[in-house]
Structure formats: C-alpha cells, structure tokens
Amino acid sequence: MxxxxxxxxxxxxxxxxxxxxxxxxxxxxxxxxxxxxxxxxxxxxxxxxxxxxxxxxxxxxxxxxxxxxxxxxxxxxxxxxxxxxxxxxxxxxxxxxxxxxxxxxxxxxxxxxxxxxxxxxxxxxxxxxxxxxxxxxxxxxxxxxxxxxxxxxxxxxxxxxxxxxxxxxxxxxxxxxxxxxxxxxxxxxxxxxxxxxxxxxxxxxxxxxxxxxxxxxxxxxxxxxxxxxxxxxxxxxxxxxxxxxxxxxxxxxxxxxxxxxxxxxxxxxxxxxxxxxxxxxxxxxxxxxxxxxxxxxxxxxxxxxxxxxxxxxxxxxxxxxxxxxxxxxxxxxxxxxxxxxxxxxxxxxxxxxxxxxxxxxxxxxxxxxxxxxxxxxxxxxRLARSYTRNSSQIIEEIDEGSKHLNNHVVICGYGRSGQYLGRFLKEENIPYVALDIDPSRVLEASAAGENVMFGDAARRVVLEAAGAARAKALIISYADNRAAMKILHIAQESYPQLPVIVRTVDDSNMEALREAGATEVVPEILEGSLMLASHALMLLGVPLNRVVKRIRIFREERYSMFKGYFRGISDTENEEIAKQEVRLHSVIITTGAYAIGRCLNDMQLDSFEVSIKNIRRPHANSAHMSNESLLAEGDVVVLLGQPAGLANAENALLMGRVANK
Known part of the structure; x- marks a missing residue:
C-alpha cells in the first residue's frame, strides 16, 4: 500500500x-x-x-x-x-x-x-x-x-x-x-x-x-x-x-x-x-x-x-x-x-x-x-509459614488490644482526620481503637499512648479482631472511596446494625456510599462551606445563636440546600461519573413555554427524579414563590438532579414533552 x-x-x-x-x-x-x-x-x-x-x-x-x-x-x-x-x-x-x-x-x-x-x-x-x-x-x-x-x-x-x-x-x-x-x-x-x-x-x-x-x-x-x-x-x-x-x-x-x-x-x-x-x-x-x-x-x-x-x-x-x-x-x-x-x-x-x-x-x-x-x-x-504466623500475630495483637472494649468506636485510618477525631473522643471519655497500615505512624502514635494498631481495615478478620461486633460506631476517616466501599461491604454483610460514618472529599459519591450502607457521609467541601458561611454571617453581624441554629438546620436536612452545584465549562470529569453526578440547573421560562400559567405541582417533575430547589421571579422576592404559584414568562426554576433527568424536566417545562425518556 x-x-x-x-x-x-x-x-x-x-x-x-x-x-x-x-x-x-x-x-x-x-x-x-x-x-x-x-x-x-x-x-x-x-x-x-x-x-x-x-x-x-x-x-x-x-x-x-x-x-x-x-x-x-x-x-x-x-x-x-x-x-x-x-x-x-x-x-x-x-x-x-x-x-x-x-x-x-x-x-x-x-x-x-x-x-x-x-x-x-x-x-x-x-x-x-x-x-x-x-x-x-x-x-x-x-x-x-x-x-x-x-x-x-x-x-x-x-x-x-x-x-x-x-x-x-x-x-x-x-x-x-x-x-x-x-x-x-x-x-x-x-x-x-x-x-x-x-x-x-x-x-x-x-x-x-x-x-x-x-x-x-x-x-x-x-x-x-x-x-x-x-x-x-x-x-x-x-x-x-x-x-x-x-x-x-x-x-x-x-x-x-x-x-x-x-x-x-x-x-x-x-x-x-x-x-x-x-x-x-x-x-x-x-x-x-x-x-x-x-x-x-x-x-x-x-x-x-x-x-x-x-x-x-x-x-x-x-x-x-x-x-x-x-x-x-x-x-x-x-x-x-x-x-x-x-x-x-x-x-x-x-x-x-x-x-x-x-x-x-x-x-x-x-x-x-x-x-x-x-x-x-x-x-x-503459601511460601512462608512465618508470614502466615505473622499475619495471625497482627490479628492477635489487635484482638488483645480491643478485647476489653465495649460500645467503643472503630476508626479506620489514623491520619490527620483520624487523629483529630481520636482527640475529641478521648476528651469525651469515649473508648476507641484505630487501625492504620502505616507502620511508622502506628509506632509513633502507639508510643505516645494512642490506642492505634497496625492492620488493614478492609480485611474482615481485622475488623472482627477490633471488636466491630461490640462497637457502637465505625468511622472511615480517610477519603478513599474504593477502600470505603470495601469496608462498607464487610460491615453491611457482617455487622448490619453497626452505624458507619464515612469521610469523603466532595458530594459526588454521597449517594453511592449511602446505598453501600453508610449511615452518614461527611463531605469535606460541604463542611468547609458551612464553616465559611458561619464565619461570614458572624462578621456581617448575624447573632451567634442564629448562625448556630441555621448551621444545625442545614445539617439536619442532610445538606439538601448545598447538595449539587452549577457545572461550568472548566469542570472536567470522567464521562461515566458525569452522567451519574447530581448537579443544579437553572431553567428560564421563555416566551411561549409550556409551563406558563401552570403551577409546578401540575408538571410532576419528580417523575424525572429531579427536585425543585428554588423558584425565582425577576424583581420579586423568591420567598413569595411556591410549587403552587403559577409560572410566568421570565421565571427561573432551579432544579437538582442527574443530567438525563434535568434534560427531561427542562423539555417538560419548555415544550411539554420529554426527550430521551
């Protein structure tokens, strides 16, 4: 050729x-x-x-x-x-x-x-x-x-x-x-x-x-x-x-x-x-x-x-x-x-x-x-019996260190977050045992009197030795979703009644972790946003008790106000992750839109697995708008959901039909 x-x-x-x-x-x-x-x-x-x-x-x-x-x-x-x-x-x-x-x-x-x-x-x-x-x-x-x-x-x-x-x-x-x-x-x-x-x-x-x-x-x-x-x-x-x-x-x-x-x-x-x-x-x-x-x-x-x-x-x-x-x-x-x-x-x-x-x-x-x-x-x-004995020795050491504990907390990972958590628990006289796979960290922390032991928390025998069956809570303190999923799988299978709290970097995997069995998921970015908001409100003169009350309400609502974000062209991510990611999307009711003169309750947008976060009318207070209010030209409906559901909901609002349903 x-x-x-x-x-x-x-x-x-x-x-x-x-x-x-x-x-x-x-x-x-x-x-x-x-x-x-x-x-x-x-x-x-x-x-x-x-x-x-x-x-x-x-x-x-x-x-x-x-x-x-x-x-x-x-x-x-x-x-x-x-x-x-x-x-x-x-x-x-x-x-x-x-x-x-x-x-x-x-x-x-x-x-x-x-x-x-x-x-x-x-x-x-x-x-x-x-x-x-x-x-x-x-x-x-x-x-x-x-x-x-x-x-x-x-x-x-x-x-x-x-x-x-x-x-x-x-x-x-x-x-x-x-x-x-x-x-x-x-x-x-x-x-x-x-x-x-x-x-x-x-x-x-x-x-x-x-x-x-x-x-x-x-x-x-x-x-x-x-x-x-x-x-x-x-x-x-x-x-x-x-x-x-x-x-x-x-x-x-x-x-x-x-x-x-x-x-x-x-x-x-x-x-x-x-x-x-x-x-x-x-x-x-x-x-x-x-x-x-x-x-x-x-x-x-x-x-x-x-x-x-x-x-x-x-x-x-x-x-x-x-x-x-x-x-x-x-x-x-x-x-x-x-x-x-x-x-x-x-x-x-x-x-x-x-x-x-x-x-x-x-x-x-x-x-x-x-x-x-x-x-x-x-x-x-298979090749080294002493290695098998050593693995058994690690399990025995963990078992020995935790056998006297009851209603304690098992901390998976003893990095910075795990150590801060351990200090809080110690202040409240709550017993805990921490597991980590970094030998130097374990050596230094245990020498300082911390109850931390060498062991991989993603192994069933290690969790069992740490007394997970008797524990009051299991906390995964490192932001590795793959490892968290492995631990959650073991916990769900062996200890279904054990509450599990998982730390994660952002809210992109919150639903997947909850579905895997997490009782609570704590995204660092959202917690950082709450702290930023609380400091800003206090600097702006909002009384401390009102700030604390608002933060508490937000947490009780499981971050529903903060969940999702508006995506921009600078956001790059894996295509498969992007399809599953929950995000915010604003739909402007344009001239001739199907939704004009109708209320959102009649649109049945929940069938597309999206929720309504806010309704805004130009030059009006958004608090006066509700799901029963009649929509008019120029109104902005803020939706929360996955990309496919958001696209279908937008089509329903603007044209009265659903694309790719």
Whole structure:
C-alpha cells in the first residue's frame, strides 16, 4: 500500500481497536501497541516500513518518556527515601545486572550484548506496579513502599545506561577510553545545563506564561525539550539524556504541574508509537522457532529477579513475607527495558535470535505481571509459614488490644482526620481503637499512648479482631472511596446494625456510599462551606445563636440546600461519573413555554427524579414563590438532579414533552 495517509489510518484504526480491547481486559495499553507493531511490522504483514525515518520518529517517544521522568524527579524525595532507593534499589540493580550478564556470557553472548540484556531485564514496570498497587490500596504498605523505592532507583539508573550503550557501540575503540570520554561529556553537559540552563529557563518560562497563550506555552515546552535533547545528541550522548535533563530543569520552575498536564497527550501518543516500533522488531517465525528458549528465559529471569529482590529486602531486616511480596511485585520486565533493547539494536549490539528471545520473554513477563501482583499476598503466605504466623500475630495483637472494649468506636485510618477525631473522643471519655497500615505512624502514635494498631481495615478478620461486633460506631476517616466501599461491604454483610460514618472529599459519591450502607457521609467541601458561611454571617453581624441554629438546620436536612452545584465549562470529569453526578440547573421560562400559567405541582417533575430547589421571579422576592404559584414568562426554576433527568424536566417545562425518556 503506497502513500502516507493510508498507513496513518491503518495505524490509528489498529491502535484504537487494540488499546480499547486491552483496556477492557484491564491489561496495560503498551501491550496493545506491541501487538499492533507485531501484526503490522515487516516480519508479519509488512504494512509498516522498517526504515530509518520510522525509527527516528519513534525515538521521540523515548524523549518524552525520559522528559516525564526528569519532570517528576525530586532530590528531596530521593533524599527522604535514600535508604530504600540507594540501598535496596542499588543492590537489586547491580546484583541482577551482574548475574544476568554472567548467565548471558555463559550462553555464548558477548559482553556488550550481555550488558544490554542484563540492563534491560533489571528494569521493572513502573506503570504496571504503581497502577495495581494504587488500585489495591497497597502503595503505603511496607511491600508497596519498598517496591516504589526500587522502581525509583531503576528510573534513575537508566540515564547512565543510555549513556553507556552508544559508547559500547563505538567500533575499533578502546572501551575504557570511550566510556571515560562519554562520562566526561555527560558531566560537562550536566554542569553547563544546570548552571547556564537554569539561569535561562526561568525567565523564558515567565515571559511565555505572561502572554497567556496555551499554544505558545506548549510550543515553548517542546522547544526547550528538543533543544536540550539535540544538544546532548550533538555532544555524542543521547536524546534521552537531554530530555531527562530538560525535565529536571523545568521541574525547578513553578510551571512544573502545568507542563506535566500539557505534555501528557504528546507523551502518551509518541510512547505508543515507540512501543509499536518495538513490536515491529519481533519476528513471529523466530519466536515460534525459539519458543522453548523463550519460556525458559521467562521463567528463569522472573525467578532470578524475585529471589534477588527477596534476598536484598530480607538482608535489611524485613520479614520474609514482606520480602517475598516485594520480589513478586518487581519480578517482571519494564518499559525502560524495551528502551534499552531498542537502543542496543540500533547500535548493533544485539540482534537476531538473541534479541527475539529477550524481547518476547520481557513482553510475556509484563502480560502475566498483573496476575502475579494481584496474588502476591496469597503466594507469600503459601511460601512462608512465618508470614502466615505473622499475619495471625497482627490479628492477635489487635484482638488483645480491643478485647476489653465495649460500645467503643472503630476508626479506620489514623491520619490527620483520624487523629483529630481520636482527640475529641478521648476528651469525651469515649473508648476507641484505630487501625492504620502505616507502620511508622502506628509506632509513633502507639508510643505516645494512642490506642492505634497496625492492620488493614478492609480485611474482615481485622475488623472482627477490633471488636466491630461490640462497637457502637465505625468511622472511615480517610477519603478513599474504593477502600470505603470495601469496608462498607464487610460491615453491611457482617455487622448490619453497626452505624458507619464515612469521610469523603466532595458530594459526588454521597449517594453511592449511602446505598453501600453508610449511615452518614461527611463531605469535606460541604463542611468547609458551612464553616465559611458561619464565619461570614458572624462578621456581617448575624447573632451567634442564629448562625448556630441555621448551621444545625442545614445539617439536619442532610445538606439538601448545598447538595449539587452549577457545572461550568472548566469542570472536567470522567464521562461515566458525569452522567451519574447530581448537579443544579437553572431553567428560564421563555416566551411561549409550556409551563406558563401552570403551577409546578401540575408538571410532576419528580417523575424525572429531579427536585425543585428554588423558584425565582425577576424583581420579586423568591420567598413569595411556591410549587403552587403559577409560572410566568421570565421565571427561573432551579432544579437538582442527574443530567438525563434535568434534560427531561427542562423539555417538560419548555415544550411539554420529554426527550430521551
């Protein structure tokens, strides 16, 4: 097929269909891009050309990936996590790299190719691990924090690896001279960019931002990124190093988060193109010819990484169960592994069956990673009896600490809100037990005499040990709706008479939480609005007793006056959430409207599941209007409901008919 447009159309159609399918199956989108590259590449249907122009364009994907890493790179964060990052991360990377290189050399691979293979398989998938840990609410667990620390070091170490690979690709040169020169160039370039570059970037971004043009701002980000990347490439290094440095430079400005938001679409699309180009490297015939070696490599490096990570975590005195869970979580290959393999192939360091075997094994490891991570706790309990005993010990400790309590309060989460609540309860001599999964917080708080224990409140046995059956109330103090839903499900099933109070950020999930069994839902935004209103009324001279009375009435009405909000064009949200969200909507009774001369009671708007919040007549006191008042031209009816019901109610008021009913 000739012509650029048909190729682009085929690429877009294939990518959209593949990504949609993989999202539906809850698999990483990058695997869909690999599949597209494999299907359309030169070794399968040959639709996409494997030429220099395609590879150079795909390299921009690496540029924006490295730019994003640089943008998120934080020296204070690195220092705060130095033990996990430098200690655990460094040990995992260097031990895995050394052992993998030795195994590859024994398999007959030269040292340069062995380095590429070792560096590629050392990496783990930040995208997969962070996503699944966040979904499982495991980011703050011990194995979660250890995994993130190791991943952070891997993200850092990929920068010198990308500097070394082009140096290894230099033919007929002393390797130590080449590496030494590359190191000096990198240091010199970094010093120049972080002195002169930092001095130039801040004024430039201030000037561009003052023009208040989003297009200009995005163009400036692209210009700075590509300019720095080009400078490092010209110096004999790599585009990726320059992009990483550009990200670090911009992260020091106050525009970091705006840049991150604006660049995300470019990054994701170009990254997709890069992964398609990696998929194009796969040769389906060679994969089938070497399927036994691929599966053996897959099993070997997953076990090797899991064992190394487990041993390193165990060495720094973590219990065996936590070590095994961390090892399982980090056992797969990662995005940067493909970046390293692609660069190694470009430098002619690795090719043929060796490249196919490593690529296929790395890809398969990422396919099975979500399933391994999902069951990491179960696997750890099967492999380590002491971990099972330790879990039982945690339950016993919670049971021991709460067995004397009766008619107490169980607080799920002992962060800032949970601690403030605990102080109020203590002042009123109301007994409570708090559960939290942050070990350092639990250690400090319990040392200070607080009745807080380590345990995941989303587990039935933990709630049971905390005495939920004897408790007077259960309070979920952290604003995580997914975790709250899990706890509510357990409470409804096991303790249906137990009152549950849930804290949430806003009112968007109030109904869902109530339907799940919450007795009360406390949205922070609405409570903040009540406090703001009370302070404003007192400053305006309203007597304190009237203010208190009004606030009490509002709370008794369960926030009915505050529920919902008027949506604007700046409000962006998930489409599915937007369809279910309760909001306010004003309907102006225009000339010829059906409702003119009729009262709202006759309109039966409650059949559309909307309620009437207010009726306003221009130049008149709204208090004089009621549901029995006859509507006239110019009246404004304020409705509360979901978007579909509001649309139907508006059609009924204006035209006397219902749309999409």
């Amino acid at each position: 000739s012509g650029t447009l048909p190729l682009i159309l085929i690429l877009l159609i294939s990518s959209v269909l593949a990504v949609a399918l993989f999202r539906k199956l809850q698999l990483p989108a990058m695997l869909a891009y690999f599949l597209v590259g494999l299907a359309l590449g030169p070794h399968t249907f040959g639709v996409l050309p494997d030429d220099e122009a395609s590879r150079e364009f795909a390299e921009f994907g690496i540029v924006f990936l490295m730019f994003s890493i640089g943008l998120e790179f934080s020296l204070p964060q690195l220092y705060a996590m130095r033990r996990k990052v430098l200690g655990l991360g460094g040990a995992q990377v260097f031990i895995t790299l050394a052992l993998t290189m030795c195994i590859a050399k024994l398999a007959g691979v030269n040292w340069a190719a062995a380095f590429v293979i070792g560096a590629a398989l050392t990496m783990s998938s930040t995208a997969i691990v962070s996503k699944i840990l966040a979904e499982r609410i495991d980011l703050n667990s011990r194995h979660g924090r250890l995994s993130i620390g190791v991943l952070l070091f891997q993200d850092i170490i990929v920068v010198p690896v990308l500097v070394l690979i082009p140096a290894l690709g230099k033919a007929n040169a002393n390797i130590f001279d080449v590496l030494g020169l590359a190191t000096l160039k990198a240091i010199g370039m970094l010093l120049f960019l972080f002195t002169v570059g930092k001095w130039l970037v801040n004024p430039l971004f201030n000037l561009v931002a003052s023009q208040r043009s989003r297009e200009l701002f995005v163009m400036n980000v692209l210009m700075v990124t590509l300019l720095v990347a080009f400078a490092t490439k010209t110096a004999g290094l790599s585009y990726a190093l320059g992009a990483f440095v550009a990200g670090m430079l911009i992260s020091e400005t106050k525009y970091r988060y705006q840049v991150e938001s604006d660049i995300a679409p470019f990054r994701d699309i170009l990254l997709g193109l890069f992964f398609i180009s990696v998929g194009m490297l796969l040769n389906i015939a060679e994969i089938f010819n070497n399927i036994g070696v691929i599966l053996l490599t897959l099993l070997g490096f997953i076990l090797l990484k899991a064992v190394i990570v487990t041993a390193v975590v165990r060495f720094v005195k973590y219990e065996i169960g936590v070590a095994i869970r961390t090892g399982i979580i980090l056992a797969q290959a990662g995005e940067f592994g493909f970046v390293i393999l692609a660069l190694g192939a470009e430098q002619k360091l690795i090719a043929g069956p060796t490249l196919q075997v490593v690529l296929a094994a790395a890809l398969l490891s990422m396919v099975i990673a979500p399933f391994l991570i999902q069951y990491n706790g179960r696997i750890a309990r």
